[in-house]
Amino acid sequence: MSSVEEQQAPADMSCEAPPRDQELPRDANELDNLVRDRVVVAMSGGVDSSVVAAMVAKQGWDAIGISMRLYSTPPAAYTKSCCSPDDLFDARMVSSKLGIPFYVANYQEEFQQRVIDYFVQEYRHGRTPNPCVACNNHVKFDILLERSLALGAKYLATGHFVRVEHREDGTSIMKKGLDANKDQSYFLFGIPRTALPRLMFPLGEMTKQEVREEARILELETAEKPESQEICFVTGGSYKEFVEERLSRGESKPGKFMHVDGKVLGDHDGIHNFTVGQRKGLGLSWHEPLYVIAIRPETGSVVVGPKQGLMSQGLVAERCNWLSFERPPGPIECEVKIRYRSKPVKALVTVGQDASTAFVDFEEPQRAVAPGQAAVFYRGDEVLGGGWIEEARQ
């Protein structure tokens, strides 16, 4: 039995301080000073957020990589979507190369409730959901942002192609990404205005090609990784099958195909199978091409008609979020984008008493305004705000 004096502590990892150049922070105040320039980088394991992590770290911030685990991927689909262990591994490898701490945040429950359940629910109601917007609004720029601030971060940085300009008066505005082809501002309209000053989008001024080149120069593992496409949590099979599997018994709403003229054209096996503007897969024979004009969840009818029936003069958007102001100062002439892949078109936007409802009048009629999608308002490059399409107005 050896005496206490002879007792040797284990090598290297005891509580003894390792040798270091300068005195390190010991108390909370010092720590707060140190962490003032901490930046959390949301890393998906793809090339965009990998480059963001590298840029943030190179700029001298105390970068921390965080990947969100949003759902469990069946092993067979590991390579097909982000969030698989492979992708998290890629993010980890990049972080380790950059020498930054990396963590995985487990948001599976929240993602299930706020994104997947919402997605299925919207189809159940005959609407066309946008899960990417929901994820940004309710997961990334909500709980991850909150988590980042709790960790003492000054900024949350992501790999979106969008710009935020921090003005001198402390407010910030959001602008489209410079690469018109990659601009992702449509997905980000729901970020709380007060959160903008805490966000960093280092790719906003870059093109996708420049991002890849940067990744190659930095020799990041993810430099040649293909783009992720489609809806990340729908792995294998179609989103329709995904929704079908999740509708509980009796929730499927079969009904009739109704022509806009009022004629019944046949039966369909559930309104969740249709989207406004859809032409393919209706299984109807008619003397002219038919499109889904509207879906009526209360009766289970799918209204179809010729192309011109798809045109709308305007729309009503609910649950609006304003980025450039508390509420619009009055009716605003601006541009509105009603789908991710459509060009913004001129419109007059008026809010009533309640700034969360916007009435939009298009300058020219627009095709296939789909309830459930987002309507995002722009003035040139500036993202004014946006909301969720509730109804199309003829």
Next chain:
Amino acid sequence: MYGKLLMMQRFYLDWNATSPLWPEVKDAIIKALDSVGNASSIHQEGQQARAIVERARRTLARAIDAPAQSVIFTGGATEANNQVLRTHAKYTRKPFIVCTSVEHPSVIEVVEELGKQKRVRTRMIKVDRLGRLDLEDVKQALEDGATLVSVMFANNEIGNVYPVKEVVELVHQYDAICHVDATQAFGRLPLSFRELGADVMTLSVHKMGGPKGVGALIIKEGFIQESMLAGGHQERGRRPGTENVPAIAGLDAVSKLVQEKQPLWREQMERRRQYLLDGLLAKLGGTIELRGDQDARLPNTLNIAFEGVTGEDALLSLDLAGVSASSGSACTAGSIEPSHVVLAMGFDSAEAKRSVRLSVGPGEGVEDLDGAVDVIVSNIRRLM
């Protein structure tokens, strides 16, 4: 390297996950890396390697009060646990395997998997809110025909120490087999295989300053432990595969330390754990909830829930500020899942997610923990 924070002073409080090598152990491993022989070869190099392995067998046996021939080296405790359970299921006519619901995943998950076979009956024994076992439930399982009972000496997450000797006696009254996983107890608590009387015991040495990747099955005389693998005669056919001589040399060195120092280590860990707890209680007081049985526990483990703070938030913040702790178990992807142990104790998922485990190692003083207390207190306050 860009990250300044990685350079800060670190406080390693995760000994139940794994621990730093003692200098003697590190030296022994480095020395054994020069041994070129295969321990099965008849030449001089082989004989030298064989000598290292056989010496380690005797040293470990002495450290745990077991006969030398009872020790079978494996690639770790997980492998050893798999071997005990899988071979029992395979080579028993009507296997009925019982374990507690707080066992290590290398027991629980194997039992769950074996239970999917029609011919294998299984049962998990529930624990109470403090993680304690009711011997009556064990008895009931035996009455119902259990053929093997697997129970851990001490729990890795909450630190509970289980009445293993009583369990062994009970199991033997019913002529069933008793397996004890002693991984967390090795080097921390007095351990006598002879007195314990279990049929088979499993352990590894890396929780107490030994190397990872080596473990052992300790087999009672007369107990037939079949091999899980085929393809070699090593370890008397019970564990084929060329011996990992450097790791076994490290196991030899740490076993020697354990034999000399276990009682001292226990006192030191007890003191350090108490100091850490007192420091946290003094500053965070009523916002702290201690989990697990405080009357029968390991000398080094604290399982704490801080009011209103998730374990994940706490862990990230603490790590960034220099304190290494743990919470629940990390999945393949690296995210933290709520601890199955805390869930088994009847806490719901949100409550379970608040558990933070701090596990200390031995050391002379306690003052070095002041820094850890400061970091924990300031970070937890910020998160509350």
